[in-house]
Amino acid sequence: MINAMTLMGLKLAAAPAGGENAAEKVFPPFNPDYFATQVFWLLLTFGILYFLLSRIFLPRIGQTIEERSSRIADDLDAASRMQKEAEEAEKSYERALADAKAKAHNVAETTRQSVDAEIKVEMDAADAEASKAAEAAETRIRGVRAKALANIESVASEAAQATIEALTGKKPTLATVKKALN
Incomplete structure (x- = not known):
């Protein structure tokens, strides 16, 4: 608190030169006459x-802070729950994707094997047809060759007869020419 010397010094400093109204000119908060009422109003206001x-x-304010902190905690719980759900969804997606890839691979492998089997069957059938056609062609060729070989002797005899006739001017008999060729 303010000591008495300070108060008196303030009274003297605030006193006018005339001296009569010196008590009235003191700064009111420092006037000891008003201390009791000032303390009363201070305590009442406080x-x-x-x-x-x-x-x-x-x-x-406390209720608002509690509500905000509980809302934040709820939001954090919801966020962590959603994050776990998202992770589970991602894992199930990856599993489904892996299963789909495996299934597609199996389907592709099965299809490839069935196509290979069909191609093999068709190739075997084509080979069998080609073999039959080759055998038929060989049979025809043998027949034509045998026929040609059978006719070659007569053609050679006739050619030799024509050559001898052209060279000598005489036509030999076919039997003589055949005898000479053999």
Whole structure:
């Protein structure tokens, strides 16, 4: 608190040169006559302010802070739950994708094997047809060759007869020419 010397010094400093109204010219908050009323109003104002803060404002602020913290906690819980659900969904997606890839591979492999089997059957059938056609061609060729060989003797005899006739001017008999060729 302010000591008495300071108060008197303030009174003297604030006193006018005339001296009569010196007590009236003191700065009112420092005037000891008003200390009791100032303390009363200070305590009353502080009490009202303390009551308002402790009973009305601080509980509302505390409630708001609690609501916000519980909302934040709920949001964090929801976010972690959603993150776990997303991770599970990703795992199930990856499993489904792997299963689909395996199934597609199996289908492709089965299809390839069946196509290979069909191609082999068709190739065997084509080979069998080609073999039959080759045998038929060989049979015809043998027949034509045998026929040609059978006719070659007569053709050679006739050619030799024509050559001898052209060279000598005489036509030999076919039997003589055949006898000479053999």
